[in-house]
Amino acid sequence: MTRTAFERQLIGIQEDMLVLAGMVESAIDRSIQALKNRDVELARQVIADDLKINQKRYDTEEKCLELMATQQPLASDLRTIVSVLHITVDLERMGDHAEGIAKIALMLADQPPVKSYVDIGRMAEVAAGMLMDSLEAFKRRDTALARAVCNRDDEVDALYDQVYRELLTNMINDPRTIEQATHLTWVTHNLERIADRVTNICERVVYLVEGRIEELNVSKY
């Protein structure tokens, strides 16, 4: 097999991307944890760790550029590197959204919860699950799995609408809850954006395998 050094480097950037994904998953989990448990320390940790996520993205990006400049990749190699570049951007943005949730957790930490966080928790679970599966699809180059993951975005969107309506009702009934309710709306918004970004990742997987971009996130709404 020729180009072993290149192969190693190619595998290397994909592994870096998976590590970044792990960091983002953890950030999502912990930020929701911090929100539910009003854990200030945890929230601060997540916020601090976002810097590491950003750094990891830039490091991976640099390696991708270096690979393109020095190895002149073509065909599937080129698509792989380009996909990694795009996906790391999406991951880093997801990290930002998780950081946003953590910041809100800090703000709401000293107040009792105005509604149960069951639905928000459910949203987070689905979104995190989607993230894990999309990267699994990338690892296995599995386009069927990628498409299936995209369909779950509808569930997240449905939950988003439901929580939004509930919070709205709460705000109308008891104006003292408006501040907290609006913050919670932002949390769901962040989660919804995270799920959206995952569909981008799935589109990249299809591009990587089939060589063309296909819109996978046609919303039913």
Place this chain on the structure above:
Amino acid sequence: MSVLARSARHRRLDLLQKGVFSLTLLTTIVVCVPVAIVGGYVISHGASAISWEFLFSGPVRAGREGGFFPVVVLTMYALLLVLVFAVPIGVLCAIYLAEYAQPGRLLRLINLTIINLAGVPSIVYGLFGAALFFDVIGTQKALWVAAATLAMQALAIIITSSRESLAAVPRGIREGSLALGVSKLHTTFFIVLPQAFPGIITGSLLAVSRAAGETAPILIVGAIAATNVSLSPGAVIHDRPQMLAYELYYRITEGLGMPDDRKWGLALVLLAIVLVFNISALLLRLRIQSAGGQRRN
């Protein structure tokens, strides 16, 4: 020991290198010296005989006095005939062999045959020429026969050296011309031949100068012709081929007591003719090569 220090092995190699170098230098000297000696000897012994009379007047008292003008003229005349016969035929033949013939066993056989012909002893050529022209064709003109015989001998050399010169023209140039849509004929005559020209000229002149020195063919042709010939002065010139080399041989062996310095003089003239041919070949070649890249009209 530092990297630059010279090991014993290096010193041995150095010595070997110097030894081989000296050997090659020595052999060069060994080759050049006899040529210089012979040349010097001929010049010193024959120079005294050279005079205007020697070169430009006819023989008196069977060559003991007077000059050898007729012989010199005939020699040049014969060599010119050789040039005119052998060079065009030889070059055209070489062009066919190098450019047009299909490679294969037949071609290799032909080439081999021609190379061998160049090595056939000149006396055999003489015999063959005499037989062909006197017996088979029945001509009487001995001078022409002598020239034709010499031409045959020169032909083999001219064909071989011309073929080599043509083959030495890089293939890329031929392809470059053909790829422009230029026909093979034009490519051969306007691209390949001009580039091979220096080699062809050199080969031809060398072949002719070699013919200048051949005694054997003349001997045979002359001997056979002599039996049929009358002794009138005109007939002597036209019917008995007289060429310098043969003349020299004749004079040396006849034992009639021609003064030595005149014999050396003859040798000197012959040497001078050959030298002139060879130097012309060299100069012509140099001039063509330097003009090769320049504008030609």
Place this chain on the structure above:
Amino acid sequence: MDGAMTPEETAEVEGRARPAGVPGGSPYGAAAAAETAPVVLRLEDVDVRYGATRAVEGVTMDIYRNRITALIGPSGCGKSSLLRCLNRMNDLIPHASVTGRIYLDGVDVNSTSIDPVQVRRNVGMVFQKPNPFPMSVRENIAFGPKRLGIGGRGRLNEIVEQALRSAALWDEVKDKLDTPGTALSGGQQQRLCIARVLAVEPGIILMDEPCSSLDPIATLKIEDLMRELVREYTIVVVTHNMQQAARVSDYTAFMLLTGEDGAGELIEYGSTSEIFTNPRDKRTEDYITGRFG
């Protein structure tokens, strides 16, 4: 070369639009749906044999006008042999035989009734190693036209200047037209050879690894020249250098030795962007990404 091009063709050539590929379908005649340029050379079932050995097998493909088509593939896969069919240069090799049909503007130039010299006037060739004649620059370029019967010093000088300008060499040699062609640098010599070909006004220019013996800067100059020339000519180039094929060509054909008899076959042929980002055949992908062996 008639200069008539439809407005669409003009726009496409000017805008350097790369024709989009049509996914799926046979390896041959790719992107036909999106390509507006006419077919100038059509190969049908072309075989090349040297004696008993078959070097190229069953090649069928179309070459489009005013496009650069690249032939790539590993050493010995028959790309040069195939290229030489297009201007009947294989006729010069003893025991070489070319079967199949090669239609140049509708006429089968591979038939014995066609004079190869005529073909070569219309299909010029530039070789791997620059081969300027041992004459002056001017004489090099005027050689072709002169041999074709064009005379008159004024007319010839015009032709020489025009050819040198088209080959992007005029400025560098206009003061030394009478110096030997062999005194130029490698890159200049190659452009001289290109100018020489342009002087006889062929419609198609074949290039057999034209940059192999040149340094990188000279190579880039030749590549730029190719993109300039393709506005007026059709170019087919054989290259070992994949990045060069990717940079310069509109269409790429990939050849490979297959089978026990080791004949070169056309594996895949399509638009360059397709071949280099998403090739259909795995063998193409392996070659392009360097995963051979």
